[in-house]
Amino acid sequence: MSSTNPQNHITAHLLANNSLPVSPAWLSNFLSSQRSSIPxxxxxxTALFRILASDFKESLSTSKPSVLLPVDISDPAVKERRIPGPVPVQVLDIxxxxxxLWSQIEAIERVERGEAVRGREIVRTVNVGDDDNSNVAEGNGSGNGASSSNNTGNTGHPDPGLGETSSGPHRLMLQDAAGTRVVAIELKPVEGVAIGKLPIGAKMVLRNTTVARGIVLLSPECATLLGGKIEAMDKAWREGRKARLLARVEQMERERAQRDEDDDDVIMEE
Incomplete structure (x- = not known):
């Protein structure tokens, strides 16, 4: 290992190149687990990789307010504000x-049945052997043949239920190192932000970001993806996604039924 103080070097490097204010305690613990012979x-x-796979609340420092979201960032009473940053955040939901909702549920169910959408056909994909990733697509007519890795629906957009990219726009729940959460909406498409492409726990940095009525407005100019994933959180999110979508559909149906009932009461009173 170089005579350069590794803690100082890593701290300065990750702050300058990735806008990540590493926690001294986290970094000290990380270095104690590494061999002294590593360049x-x-x-x-390795430190960067570990941080991107970590919970920012544990790996980043919160000593400087400038690298954190305002605690009242979600206040809808504030018409508009700008967050200079850079503020590193992690994705909790997308x-x-x-x-x-029904299209997303149907896409998930196609995956559960081993089906995919290609053009105007629904095809069933069958793995051929355990040593390769090739698939055989069982369909009708000209649909027979090898299945494409870019499964798309009839609209031409990749199917969000197939582990491919969703069309968006997307709503995200973001969290900073202090645990402050905020909803973000894509004002313009941000490369890499899509269901099936952006895992839960992925990291991004916000710079000169506009917040309107408590919602962060995302665009390629203000959001930089760093990558990463929190494995346990991502797994739980994927496994519970269908149930959450169904719950939202049921809630919407209950609210619609309540509105219809209220309208009937008004008519009867009149």
Whole structure:
């Protein structure tokens, strides 16, 4: 290992290059688990990888307010404000608000049945052997043949239920190192932000971000994806996604029924 103080080097490097204010306690614990013979460059990259797979509340420092979201960021009474940043955040939830709930549920159920959508056909994919990733698509007519890795629906957009990218726009729940949460909406498509492409726990940095009525407005100019994933959170999110979508559909149906009942009461009173 170089004679350069590794803690100081890694702290400065990750702050300058990735806008990540690493927690001294986290970094000290990380370094104590590494061999002294590891080159400093490799050690720095390993630290970055571990941080992107960690919970920011544990791995980042909260000593400077400038790297955190305002605690009242979700206040809808504030018409508009700008957050200079850079503020590192992690993704706790992602929702495709450009696709109907039922379409997303149906896409998930196709995956459960081992089906995919290609053009105007629904095909069933069958794994061929355990040593390769090739699939055979069983369909009708000209649909027979190898299945594409880019499964899309009739609209041409990748199917969000197939582990591919969703069309969006997307709503995200973001969290900073202090645990402050805020809803974010794609004002413009941000590369890499999509269901099936952006895992839960993924990290991004916000710079010169506009917040309107308590909602962060995302665009490529203000959001930089760093990657990463919190494995346990991502697994739980994926396994519970269908149930959450069904619960939202049921809630909407209850609210619709209540509105209809209220309208009937008004008519009777009149």
């Amino acid at each position: 400093l460059t490799a050690l720095t990259q 929702d495709d608000i450009g696709t109907s």
